[in-house]
Amino acid sequence: MPASNHQDPASDRASPHPSSPRPPTPTGLSGLDAILRGGLPAGRPSLLRGSAGTGKTVIALSFLCHGIAQGETGVFVTFDESPEALLDHAEGFGFPARADLAAGRLRILDMRPQPNEVQVGETIELTAILARIGYALDRLESPRLVLDAIDALESGFADSANLRAELTRVFDWIRERAVTCILTTGEQAEFSARYGLEDYIADCVIALRQDVKDRIMTRVLRIVKRRGGGHGANEYPFLLDSQGIFLIPVTGTTLQARVSSQRLPTGIPGLDAMLGGGGPYAGSTILISGQAGTGKTSISSSIARAVCDTGQLVLYISFEESMDELIRNQGSIGIDLARYSDSADSATGCAGTLVMQPVRAVEFGLEEHLMRIIRSIRVLQPALVILDPVSSLSERRDVSGAKEMLLRLLYLIKEEGVTTLATELLSDDSLGVSHLDVSSMIDVWIKLRRLENDGEMNRLITVIKARGLPISDQVKEFRITPSGLQIIDPYMGEGGIVYGTARIARLAEDEETLEQLRLDLDRAQQLRREIEEIAAASERLNRAERDAKAADLDRQIAQIESRLARITRARAAIKRERA
Amino acid sequence: MNTQRLRLYIAGRTAVADRAIENLRAIAAALESTGWTLEIEVIDILERPQLAEDERILATPMVIKKLPPPVRRVVGDLSEHDKVLIGLDLRP
Numbered sequence: 073m074p075a076s077n078h079q080d081p082a083s084d085r086a087s088p089h090p091s092s093p094r095p096p097t098p099t100g101l102s103g104l105d106a107i108l109r110g111g112l113p114a115g116r117p118s119l120l121r122g123s124a125g126t127g128k129t130v131i132a133l134s135f136l137c138h139g140i141a142q143g144e145t146g147v148f149v150t151f152d153e154s155p156e157a158l159l160d161h162a163e164g165f166g167f168p169a170r171a172d173l174a175a176g177r178l179r180i181l182d183m184r185p186q187p188n189e190v191q192v193g194e195t196i197e198l199t200a201i202l203a204r205i206g207y208a209l210d211r212l213e214s215p216r217l218v219l220d221a222i223d224a225l226e227s228g229f230a231d232s233a234n235l236r237a238e239l240t241r242v243f244d245w246i247r248e249r250a251v252t253c254i255l256t257t258g259e260q261a262e263f264s265a266r267y268g269l270e271d272y273i274a275d276c277v278i279a280l281r282q283d284v285k286d287r288i289m290t291r292v293l294r295i296v297k298r299r300g301g302g303h304g305a306n307e308y309p310f311l312l313d314s315q316g317i318f319l320i321p322v323t324g325t326t327l328q329a330r331v332s333s334q335r336l337p338t339g340i341p342g343l344d345a346m347l348g349g350g351g352p353y354a355g356s357t358i359l360i361s362g363q364a365g366t367g368k369t370s371i372s373s374s375i376a377r378a379v380c381d382t383g384q385l386v387l388y389i390s391f392e393e394s395m396d397e398l399i400r401n402q403g404s405i406g407i408d409l410a411r412y413s414d415s416a417d418s419a420t421g422c423a424g425t426l427v428m429q430p431v432r433a434v435e436f437g438l439e440e441h442l443m444r445i446i447r448s449i450r451v452l453q454p455a456l457v458i459l460d461p462v463s464s465l466s467e468r469r470d471v472s473g474a475k476e477m478l479l480r481l482l483y484l485i486k487e488e489g490v491t492t493l494a495t496e497l498l499s500d501d502s503l504g505v506s507h508l509d510v511s512s513m514i515d516v517w518i519k520l521r522r523l524e525n526d527g528e529m530n531r532l533i534t535v536i537k538a539r540g541l542p543i544s545d546q547v548k549e550f551r552i553t554p555s556g557l558q559i560i561d562p563y564m565g566e567g568g569i570v571y572g573t574a575r576i577a578r579l580a581e582d583e584e585t586l587e588q589l590r591l592d593l594d595r596a597q598q599l600r601r602e603i604e605e606i607a608a609a610s611e612r613l614n615r616a617e618r619d620a621k622a623a624d625l626d627r628q629i630a631q632i633e634s635r636l637a638r639i640t641r642a643r644a645a646i647k648r649e650r651a
Numbered sequence: 652m653n654t655q656r657l658r659l660y661i662a663g664r665t666a667v668a669d670r671a672i673e674n675l676r677a678i679a680a681a682l683e684s685t686g687w688t689l690e691i692e693v694i695d696i697l698e699r700p701q702l703a704e705d706e707r708i709l710a711t712p713m714v715i716k717k718l719p720p721p722v723r724r725v726v727g728d729l730s731e732h733d734k735v736l737i738g739l740d741l742r743p
Contacts, residue, residue, distance in 0.1 A: 182707050186724065189713075190738030193670075193727035196710040199662030200696055200703045207700035229710060 093300055097252040100138025103319030107304040113275040115250040122280025123259040127312040132218040132254045134317055137167035140177050145212035148180045152221030155180040165316040179208045185228025194233040202245045217253040223263045243273045275299040290437040309439035318447050336491055339378030342559025348541040352516045355489050357482050361496035361506050362520030366531055367552050368495040372458050373402040374557050380412040380425040384455035388428045391464040395428045406556045427452055433464040438477040446484050462494040475509055482513045515539045523571055530572035654688045660713045663697050667728050671712035674729035
């Protein structure tokens with residue numbers, strides 16, 4: 073049958089080839105619009121294809137309802153789902169679809185093929201479809217149109233010899249109609265190929281897919297083609313749940329984070345001191361890595377408390393402990409997290425500043441985790457998000473995928489201007505080496521370590537790096553006490569650096585030694601002072617002795633001389649008497 | 652005397668539409684002898700698109716018989732008269 077036999081309704085008012093390209097029409101799904109560089113081609117059909125359950129209808133509904141929310145109108149043509157089900161969907165995602173329907177802003181055309189129709193003769197015409205759509209578009213003056221599950225038409229009229237020509241006419245008409253339109257089809261390549269949907273009809277083709285890996289399903293979206301405009305070329309994972317569609321570009325991330333000079337208190341004076349005396353910068357990315365039991369969660373909780381105390385919001389995503397466990401365990405070291413939770417007595421003034429989300433790492437794929445975290449951050453706008461421990465995301469999975477996802481997560485949180493505190497659980501045989509390998513993204517890296525010695529375990533804390541802060545390069549001791557967390561300077565002395573009880577012992581030992589040395593010193597100094605005096609005294613003594621000896625000798629000499637003289641005189645006298 | 656009301660929906664005066672009108676009229680004429688009267692109303696949905704909407708019509712030509720229930724719908728050029736009679740439940 074020649075197509076010229078047909079009278080195309082309402083196509084005369086449409087210009088088949090708009091002369092100048094119009095700005096794209098936003099879908100209202102911010103992630104998708106970013107990938108599409110603004111939105112779908114205006115006044116052109118776009119094709120959305122994917123197997124059942126990939127989210128085609130939800131995306132199409134969002135596109136339409138977003139337009140209505142912006143003051144436009146929309147026409148939804150359904151070939152598969154009932155209008156009631158569609159209204160339920162839309163309202164489930166927060167669009168007031170029934171009110172829009174009643175107010176004439178939304179129209180749903182029920183074009184489900186009716187199985188009870190009897191076909192007689194081989195030729196049918198599908199002009200009615202065009203007439204109905206054209207009529208609805210005209211009545212609503214609608215710039216947006218959705219034809220959902222259009223491939224259902226083919227099975228509905230399978231007996232018709234001229235179906236192919238008629239469907240081609242429908243698609244040509246839609247293209248000529250110059251309305252911004254989403255056509256959705258199941259993932260049947262033959263259908264879109266048969267009618268040239270991808271090659272000829274649609275200016276933009278989006279493929280949706282479900283990816284199942286390690287028994288975990290991830291939805292991905294890819295722009296197959298976008299005529300007259302750029303688009304991201306990757307496969308983009310997206311979320312589809314009761315809150316609708318959520319999607320973030322995989323590699324469209326750029327480093328445009330706001331830079332803050334504000335500091336974030338850690339609630340641990342010793343740690344603030346190690347970080348130049350004021351805690352880390354707000355908006356920075358902090359990693360605390362350490363083996364089991366080194367106090368990662370305790371430090372995280374302490375920082376959470378300090379930030380909550382300033383009245384700012386903290387989002388605590390716990391991958392290991394349930395919220396009740398976390399509150400109980402931290403209570404044992406004097407950190408009462410319950411008073412910041414939503415259900416706490418509002419008299420404290422800080423109730424509701426801590427939002428805790430326990431998440432099981434195995435529950436979702438990496439991408440879904442990432443999207444859920446980012447979505448929570450966008451909704452809650454916290455000052456600090458804690459991921460404890462973020463390493464649980466990389467367990468039992470391909471490490472490179474986890475690393476890539478983690479980097480992107482940290483980038484994205486940074487872009488939101490939110491401080492991240494991530495903890496990394498190191499295995500005991502890791503020798504303290506981080507396996508996350510994301511240090512390029514980390515602004516402040518705090519390492520905790522266990523030191524087991526002489527039947528005692530000590531916790532050590534080091535600041536590996538802190539961009540833009542003068543940090544302590546000393547390994548300090550870190551103590552978890554019932555009254556809180558303390559950081560203690562280590563013992564440094566002759567025997568090296570010592571922590572814990574050994575440090576106390578060494579300090580006591582040193583005290584004794586010092587006492588002894590002081591005594592020794594006094595004695596030596598005294599001897600030194602006395603040595604001159606002794607020398608002088610002995611000099612005096614010697615001289616006295618010498619003088620005495622000399623005097624004695626002089627006396628002896630004089631005696632001997634006088635005895636000699638007396639003898640000589642006596643002999644002379646005798647001689648004279650005899651003579 | 653048995654009178655049946657039928658509505659024949661067409662989308663413009665196309666060759667298929669004309670064939671369907673002819674066929675339906677021929678069927679009506681054939682039924683006259685059995686004491687059945689078919690009242691046929693031809694509706695061009697290009698002129699009254701809301702009616703196509705109300706009846707959820709996708710393809711034309713389409714004959715719809717509403718009474719007595721259940722609703723009977725036959726689509727096509729109606730070239731096989733027996734099938735039309737069966738489809739519309741018009742066997743006297």
